[in-house]
Amino acid sequence: MGELDDSIIASEKNTSALESLQFFQTQAHPCSYIEQQQASTLFLNPKQKIDTTLYSQLSEYGFRRSGTHIYKPMCTHCDACIPVRIPVSLFEPSKQQKRTWKRNQDLSIAIVKTIDTEEHYILYEEYITQRHSDGDMYPPSKEQFRNFLTSDWESVRYYEVRHNGKLVGVSVSDIMDNGIAAVYSYYSPSLAKRSLGNFLILFLIEQAKLHNLPAVYLGYWIKSCQKMSYKSAYRPLEIQNGSQWLLVL
Numbered sequence: 204m205g206e207l208d209d210s211i212i213a214s215e216k217n218t219s220a221l222e223s224l225q226f227f228q229t230q231a232h233p234c235s236y237i238e239q240q241q242a243s244t245l246f247l248n249p250k251q252k253i254d255t256t257l258y259s260q261l262s263e264y265g266f267r268r269s270g271t272h273i274y275k276p277m278c279t280h281c282d283a284c285i286p287v288r289i290p291v292s293l294f295e296p297s298k299q300q301k302r303t304w305k306r307n308q309d310l311s312i313a314i315v316k317t318i319d320t321e322e323h324y325i326l327y328e329e330y331i332t333q334r335h336s337d338g339d340m341y342p343p344s345k346e347q348f349r350n351f352l353t354s355d356w357e358s359v360r361y362y363e364v365r366h367n368g369k370l371v372g373v374s375v376s377d378i379m380d381n382g383i384a385a386v387y388s389y390y391s392p393s394l395a396k397r398s399l400g401n402f403l404i405l406f407l408i409e410q411a412k413l414h415n416l417p418a419v420y421l422g423y424w425i426k427s428c429q430k431m432s433y434k435s436a437y438r439p440l441e442i443q444n445g446s447q448w449l450l451v452l
Contacts, residue, residue: 221260224251228277235339236428237283245277255358259380265443267422268377268386271354276423284423286443288382289404290450291411291418293439300436303398304405310371312406315363319353322370327352330389352387362406364390364399374403376410382418383411401433 225248234242247253247261249272258273265286266275276284296304324345331343340347352375364372372390376383385407390399407419418441424434434440441448 236425243278245275247273270350283425287424288418288420288441289437291408303401307402311365313363315361318361327389333392372399382416383407384420
């Protein structure tokens with residue numbers, strides 16, 4: 204059983220709902236992002252009943268969702284994983300982001316109740332195989348897909364992207380009290396010129412504005428990880444330093 208570190212415990216003393224939570228910490232294992240580094244993860248007790256309010260509170264301290272698990276990196280000798288979010292009221296798109304948004308205005312986006320279909324899995328399988336064959340999600344499987352993305356979670360929204368009726372992308376996102384969490388996205392690797400991953404983040408920023416939500420949470424950013432470099436292109440960005448969010452211009 205793991206415990207929150209002192210800085211997190213201290214920052215949560217005024218929130219009784221958080222003080223009673225139980226967490227478990229994994230044993231050290233090879234990191235998926237940094238070579239020769241050992242990683243460890245802090246998980247909220249999976250038996251804990253959690254609603255959107257509690258989930259939102261935990262997100263303020265850098266926690267994130269994967270499937271039915273709420274987790275946060277808690278490594279002994281490394282703090283490279285930095286929680287980041289986009290403050291939507293301050294966000295200014297770059298010229299490239301403006302071009303990406305304009306380029307994809309011929310796409311249709313709709314909220315769907317489920318992505319647990321053969322059509323969605325085929326797109327997910329293609330995405331993982333062609334874009335992430337060097338990661339721990341390869342090879343993909345239907346069981347992995349369902350456990351990771353199709354959980355029955357009250358805050359989840361499945362944004363389905365189509366071009367002329369064909370499924371080309373999906374954003375799995377959570378609508379929280381304090382923003383939108385970009386849980387995961389997958390899209391057609393053959394449409395690289397469209398920059399669908401970046402387009403979906405720009406779409407979530409627009410959704411946050413529409414619903415008067417202050418931020419889009421992008422999960423963790425690692426400076427040395429090339430696959431995460433796209434997150435630093437959204438400016439300004441806020442980073443979580445363990446006790447508070449700091450604005451990075």
